Amino acid sequence: xxxxxxxxxxxxxxxxxxxxxxxxxxxxxxxxxxxxxxxxxxxxxxxxxxxxxxxxxxxxxxxxxxxxxxxxxxxxxxxxxxxxxxxxxxxxxxxxxxxxxxxxxxxxxxxxxxxxxxxxxxxxxxxxxxxxxxxxxxxxxxxxxxxxxxxxxxxxxxxxxxxxxxxxxxxxxxxxxxxxxxxxxxxxxxxxxxxxxxxxxxxxxxxxxxxxxxxxxxxxxxxxxxxxxxxxxxxxxxxxxxxxxxxxxxxxxxxxxxxxxxxxxxxxxxxxxxxxxxxxxxxxxxxxxxxxxxxxxxxxxxxxxxxxxxxxxxxxxxxxxxxxxxxxxxxxxxxxxxxxxxxxxxxxxxxxxxxxxxxxxxxxxxxxxxxxxxxxxxxxxxxxxxxxxxxxxxxxxxxxxxxxxxxx
Numbered sequence: 406x407x408x409x410x411x412x413x414x415x416x417x418x419x420x421x422x423x424x425x426x427x428x429x430x431x432x433x434x435x436x437x438x439x440x441x442x443x444x445x446x447x448x449x450x451x452x453x454x455x456x457x458x459x460x461x462x463x464x465x466x467x468x469x470x471x472x473x474x475x476x477x478x479x480x481x482x483x484x485x486x487x488x489x490x491x492x493x494x495x496x497x498x499x500x501x502x503x504x505x506x507x508x509x510x511x512x513x514x515x516x517x518x519x520x521x522x523x524x525x526x527x528x529x530x531x532x533x534x535x536x537x538x539x540x541x542x543x544x545x546x547x548x549x550x551x552x553x554x555x556x557x558x559x560x561x562x563x564x565x566x567x568x569x570x571x572x573x574x575x576x577x578x579x580x581x582x583x584x585x586x587x588x589x590x591x592x593x594x595x596x597x598x599x600x601x602x603x604x605x606x607x608x609x610x611x612x613x614x615x616x617x618x619x620x621x622x623x624x625x626x627x628x629x630x631x632x633x634x635x636x637x638x639x640x641x642x643x644x645x646x647x648x649x650x651x652x653x654x655x656x657x658x659x660x661x662x663x664x665x666x667x668x669x670x671x672x673x674x675x676x677x678x679x680x681x682x683x684x685x686x687x688x689x690x691x692x693x694x695x696x697x698x699x700x701x702x703x704x705x706x707x708x709x710x711x712x713x714x715x716x717x718x719x720x721x722x723x724x725x726x727x728x729x730x731x732x733x734x735x736x737x738x739x740x741x742x743x744x745x746x747x748x749x750x751x752x753x754x755x756x757x758x759x760x761x762x763x764x765x766x767x768x769x770x771x772x773x774x775x776x777x778x779x780x781x782x783x784x785x786x787x788x789x790x791x792x793x794x795x796x797x798x799x800x801x802x803x804x805x806x807x808x809x810x811x812x813x
Contacts, residue, residue, distance in 0.1 A: 433509030534812025608741030
C-alpha cells in the first residue's frame with residue numbers, strides 16, 4: 406500500500422495519516438502453510454509481539470520454500486514496526502538488527518516508515534498512543550481485529566525529526582527505568598523462592614522429611630481453621646446490590662503486585678454482606694485464585710473486619726501455632742503445589758481448581774520455628790518490594806502522562 410498524499414493539518418498541529426508516513430503497510434499470511442518440526446525459517450504471530458519487545462517463543466517453523474513464498478508478502482527488515490491487529494490489538498515494537506529473518510501470520514501488520522518523515526521508535530510510540538482507538542475500531546466475535554485500511558487511515562502527530570528524537574529519548578529513558586524496576590521486583594521474588602528452597606528443600610523431594618498431609622487432614626487436625634471459597638449460590642449478590650462504599654467484595658482480578666488492590670473491589674452494604682455465610686475472609690488469610698486465572702496467591706492485609714470473596718477466590722485461614730501465612734503462600738506458589746493442580750486441570754477443559762479438589766492436595770509442613778524464620782525474611786522482602794513498586798508506579802505514571810501529552 407503506497408501513497409504520496411500530502412500532509413494534513415488538524416487543529417493547528419501537523420498530522421499525517423499512517424499511509425503517508427509509511428512506504429508500505431501489510432499484514433502476514435492469511436493462509437499460513439503447515440509448520441514442520443524444526444528449521445531456521447520462522448513465522449511469528451501476535452503472541453510474539455509485545456510493547457517494544459519481539460520474542461521468538463514457540464514460532465511456526467517453515468520449510469525454506471514456504472518461507473521464501475511468505476516472505477515476499479511481509480519482507481520484514483530492521484527498523485520496521487510490528488503492530489498486533491488481531492486478538493490483543495495495539496501492541497507495537499521495532500524490529501531490531503539482532504533478530505533472525507522471520508515472516509508473519511495475519512495477526513501482525515508490518516509497517517515500513519519513511520525515514521525522512523518519521524523515525525521507527527517515534528512511530529512505535531505513536532502507534533501505542535493510539536491503542537484505545539485501535540481497540541475501539543476492532544471488529545469480530547471470537548477474535549477482534551482491525552483492517553489494514555483502517556490502520557492506514559489513523560492520523561498521528563508528526564513533529565520535525567529533531568523533536569521526534571527528543572520525545573523518543575525521553576520515553577526511552579522512562580521505559581528503561583520501568584524495565585529496571587520490574588527486574589528488581591522479579592529478583593526480589595526470586596530471592597524469596599531461593600530462600601524457601603534453602604530452608605526447606607525441594608517440596609517434591611522433601612529431603613528433610615517434613616510432615617506431609619492433605620489439606621483435608623490439615624483441616625481435621627486444626628492446622629487450617631477455615632477453607633471456603635466465594636461460591637454463594639442463591640445468595641450471590643445482584644449487580645444492583647453493589648454500592649460505592651461498604652464491605653469489600655473481591656475477586657481474583659483484585660490481585661495486583663502481590664497484594665489485594667481494594668481500588669478494584671466492589672462493595673456491599675453491611676446488611677447485605679451480613680446475609681452471606683461463605684467466602685468471608687479476614688486479615689492474614691491466604692487467598693488462592695482457583696478459577697479462570699488459576700494460581701495467584703496472596704496474604705490478605707486489611708483493617709476491615711471482613712472481606713467477601715467472589716467465586717474465583719478461596720480463603721485459607723491458618724492456625725498460626727502450626728502454619729504461618731507467609732510460609733503457606735510461598736508453598737502454594739512452589740513447583741510442588743503448582744504441579745498438583747496443573748495435573749488436575751489437564752484432565753478437564755475447565756480452567757479451575759474446585760474447592761473439593763484442593764482438599765486432596767499435599768502440603769509440606771516444617772516445624773513452626775523454621776516457618777517463622779522464613780516468614781520474617783518474607784516480610785522484609787515485602788517491604789523492599791513496596792519501595793520498588795512505589796518507584797515503578799511513579800515512573801509508569803510519568804510515562805503514561807507523557808504518552809498522553811505527545812500522542813493522546
